[in-house]
Amino acid sequence: MNPSIKHCLAFATALLLIAACKKGQPLPVSPYFDEADQMARPAINTVFIGAADKDKFNVTIPTQMPATFGAEMKASLLALNPGYTTNLLGLTADQFIGVLSTDVLNASTTGKTTFYDGTNVLTGRALADDVIDVELTLIFGGPKGAANPGLTSDHVDANDVAFLTEFPYLASPH
């Protein structure tokens, strides 16, 4: 391989078709862009932020989220579950909202990546993770995850089609 083509890695088999991608700067760049939407953990804006603040949440940087939305999110938690004491992670309402209100998805580079698997907590989000059941359990399930059993699982436990084992991992469109 020509060492000057330092970025290029190509391999071919009879089943693979190779093409060079475009080179150099491709874009007539208009220099600046302004944030419109953001998310990290699933359903935070949807579940915990009131209708009047949903747009504002999307243009609030993570470091400013706790001060801006913490009280509103705690109120939403206690409206969803007026009997909230602690959850399966042992978090009080203030502690739980303290975790959730900075909407950043933690990801491990040294261990298993999962939203929650019973052992690892918030070390990523895999495609097959049942994140809704995790969130419902933490909201409604009480300190042992067993309270409000009708509300701690939506009983949709997997995607409707299988994921791929290789890149790009997501299933083909319907």
Place this chain on the structure above:
Amino acid sequence: MISCAVLIIGGMLYAADHMDAPAVKGQTTDITDLYVFEGKNTNNLVLVGNSQGLLAPSATAAAQFDPNTLIQFKIDNNGDNVEDLVIQAIYSGGSMYFYGPVRPSLTGLRTKIEESALIGSVPVTPYGAHPIISTCNNGIKLFAGPRDDPFFFDLNQFHKIIGGMATSFNNPGSDTFAGTNVLSIVIEVPKDLLHATSGKLGVWLTTSSKESSGFAKN
């Protein structure tokens, strides 16, 4: 010189973040989900950014990425919830161009494309075609195009519960997102390019709209 190999391989609702807020609902900026997980090659991390969700199969072929919408993975690698690195993606002329991971020249709500950090591009996979994958320097892989929405949730029943029309979920539930598609970008990068402190990263996904800057919007 920057280039990649492109492989063509044979063979009203809202939820995770779907249509979460009035200003983005139905727009090309509407994020649906973020996923971050270890790749098949365990030296790599995979980042998935989905947008424009709840596409019926009949609507998927016409769905397009927007050259005026910049999609970014923002990555905090030292625990302060401020982006230290960004991976950016923007559509142009049938392909998705990826940049980074690079320290952004601006943090926060206003952003510019980090042109000097171009990774390469990948043609957007047409609806119904086999996935087109670019493999670039450092083994970075790129994909952009329509995919099955990997999110699953009985959202309709949740709405009934919240609305006081039901008191519990059904068993079995019904996946509101079954049979629907999203527009996905997927990038697989070596973990060591992300410089995590103590093996931990914080990641969030953003979309940003191009400022009009006195020129007609293209």
